Amino acid sequence: MKLSDWTDQKVENVIGTLLRVGVLTSAFVVFCGGTIYLARHGRSTVDYRIFQGEPADYRQISGIVREALHLSGRGIIQLGLLLLIATPIARVIFALFGFAAEKDRMYACFTAIVLVILLYSLLGTS
Amino acid sequence: MNVIEFSFLVGVGSFAAGFLGALTGLGGGVVLVPLLTLFFHVNIRYAIGASLVSVIATSSGAAAAYVKEGFSNIRIGMFLEIATTMGALLGAYLALKVPTHAIAIVFGLVLLYSAYLSGRAQPPQPQHPQPDPLATRLKMNGSYPSPDGLKPYFIRRVPAGFSIMFGAGTLSGLLGIGSGAVKVLAMDQAMRIPFKVSTTTSNFMIGVTAAASAGVYLSRGYIDPGVAMPVMLGVLAGSLLGAQLLLKIKTRSVRSIFTVVILLLAVEMLYNGLAGRI
Numbered sequence: 154m155k156l157s158d159w160t161d162q163k164v165e166n167v168i169g170t171l172l173r174v175g176v177l178t179s180a181f182v183v184f185c186g187g188t189i190y191l192a193r194h195g196r197s198t199v200d201y202r203i204f205q206g207e208p209a210d211y212r213q214i215s216g217i218v219r220e221a222l223h224l225s226g227r228g229i230i231q232l233g234l235l236l237l238i239a240t241p242i243a244r245v246i247f248a249l250f251g252f253a254a255e256k257d258r259m260y261a262c263f264t265a266i267v268l269v270i271l272l273y274s275l276l277g278t279s
Numbered sequence: 280m281n282v283i284e285f286s287f288l289v290g291v292g293s294f295a296a297g298f299l300g301a302l303t304g305l306g307g308g309v310v311l312v313p314l315l316t317l318f319f320h321v322n323i324r325y326a327i328g329a330s331l332v333s334v335i336a337t338s339s340g341a342a343a344a345y346v347k348e349g350f351s352n353i354r355i356g357m358f359l360e361i362a363t364t365m366g367a368l369l370g371a372y373l374a375l376k377v378p379t380h381a382i383a384i385v386f387g388l389v390l391l392y393s394a395y396l397s398g399r400a401q402p403p404q405p406q407h408p409q410p411d412p413l414a415t416r417l418k419m420n421g422s423y424p425s426p427d428g429l430k431p432y433f434i435r436r437v438p439a440g441f442s443i444m445f446g447a448g449t450l451s452g453l454l455g456i457g458s459g460a461v462k463v464l465a466m467d468q469a470m471r472i473p474f475k476v477s478t479t480t481s482n483f484m485i486g487v488t489a490a491a492s493a494g495v496y497l498s499r500g501y502i503d504p505g506v507a508m509p510v511m512l513g514v515l516a517g518s519l520l521g522a523q524l525l526l527k528i529k530t531r532s533v534r535s536i537f538t539v540v541i542l543l544l545a546v547e548m549l550y551n552g553l554a555g556r557i
Contacts, residue, residue, distance in 0.1 A: 165353060172339040172486070180336065180515055187286070187508040195283040199505060204322040206500035213498065230504035231497075234332055234511070238497065240339050241490040244483075248357060260418075263357050267487065270364040274371070274494030 164251035168244050175240030179233045186221075186229025193226055214276075242271050282505065289319060290509035297337060297517025302524065303534045305541070306485075307514050308334045308456040309393055312386060313544040316557055321506055323379045323557055327455030328501035331493050333514035334457045338486030340519055350423050351479035355434065355472065358417060359465075360484055362441045363448035364491035370452020371495035377453070383552030386454050390545035393460040397538045413437045423476050432473050440470035452492035457485040 210216035211231050220228025245268050252261040280288075292314050293307070300307030308330050315326035374382065414420055414434035422431040434440075443465035451458045459481060466477035496502050551557045 165351065169342050172342040176336055176339040176515070180512060183508055183511055186504070187512065190504070190508070191283055191286060196281050198281050199285045201319075201321040201325050201503070201506060204324045207503060208500075211504065212500045212502075227504040230508045231502070234502060234504070234507055235497070237332060237335050237339075237511070238490050238493045241335060241486040244339075245360075245487060248353065251353075257418075260354060260357060263361060267357065267360045267364055270361075270368060271487070271491055271494070274364075274368055274491050275497075276494075 164248065168247055171247060172240055172244055175243060176237065179236035179240065182233030182236060183230050184233075186226050186231075186233055188226070189224065190226030190230060238275065242268070242275070245271060285319070286505070286509040289315070289506070290513040292318070293333065293510045293513025294517035297333070297514035298521040299517075299533065299537050299540075300514075301337070301341070301518040301521025303397065303537045305393060305397055305534075305537060306334075306457045306459045307337060307518060309390060309460075310541065310544060311510065311514065312455060313390070313548050315506070315510070316383075317544070317547055317551065323382060324374070324501050325503045325506045327374065327382075328493075328496045328503065329507040329510040330455035331489050331496055332502060332507050333511050334451075334455070334489040335486050335493060336511050336515045337518040338457065338482055338489065340515055341482055341522055342486070350475045351483055352419065352421050352472070352476055353480075353483075354417070354421075355419050355466075355470075355476075356480045356483045358419070359441065359444045360487050362444040363451070363484055363488040366445040366448025366450075367452035367488050367491035368495065370449040370454075371492035372452075373449070374453050374492075374496075374501075375499060380552045380555045380557050382453065383548050383557040385450075387545045387547075387549030387552055389450060389454060389456070389458070389460070390541050390548060394538050394541040394545060396460050396463065397534060397541070409433065411435045411437070421476070423473060430473075432476065433471075435471045436469045440465045443469060448488050448491070451485075451488050452495075455489075455492075455496075457489065459485070 210220050211227065214235065217228060217231045217235055221232040245264060249261060249264040249268060252264055293311060296307040296310045296314060311330040311333065312326045315321040316323050410420060410433045414437050417437065419434040420432065422429040447458045447461035447465060450461060462481045466472045466481060467474060
């Protein structure tokens, strides 16, 4: 086995663990937020037939963090979902380091392009 | 329906979708949106937002298991992610503009195609011993462990695969699904990536692709905490359990049942879309 193969496999292993930790952490946060939400609003009726769009506090990172700090159940759920969206982004950042360490410029560039697209989606569209 | 009843029922439905999706390898996302819109009367925009979130969860949750097998090709994955993430952004913007009944019709067609793919036997994959110059320059050729030792493979038709992946990303962003069916078309059929390598690599790509459109959905207010919470937790739990049982039980009959379910949902989605009810 070549040295580069081994490095790839090692990078992949760390990435696999990272993804698992990320998804379980976010599931835990969503679960906590869900418990608060159900305890407070469990008896209210819901109707999702008509699309109204979320209020600004549930769609911007700053608003979500503020709501979560106020222990709003829905705010904490959104924070967990934000963590979940951030998990693949962390994986791409990690892969970028991996390719840079292997001195693979071409793939470091490809990875940087993917990262820019992801960050644009999360930060640039609000 | 009150919040507790809604969360419980949607959670159970999502669990079943995640479980069957993992067991059959077809993914749960493809049945989630029809489940939410047709049975729970959730607006399709909220349904797509919630489904997209659950797609990230299942992809990341399954990754650790796949990595241990050592089949995935991170270079192919990263290169094609350029196409899928750009497509996902386009799809997410289209979703803001396209009327919902048109989304429902496209969804129905994708469901039909998925049912067709899963009902069909796996076609044999002739391997080409000649390395393709472009794939070689992109360092995409590799090898995977097989009973006879490491087996090398050569990738073909990179531009065709890249273009189809752009389409897969667009569908993923528009419909909130992993679009595994279209990825199979690009990776297995066009690029001739060996089945074991393509499945694990595509699982990696699905999470990144979904994250690209999820950012747009979140900032546009399509991701509702009350819908996404039971969907995400249910699908994640179901898919983790399904992946555990995958090696222990025979999936042939489960697969045929699930195919029929997809087919019925496709007809229902198309009917509601064409009648303008969604």
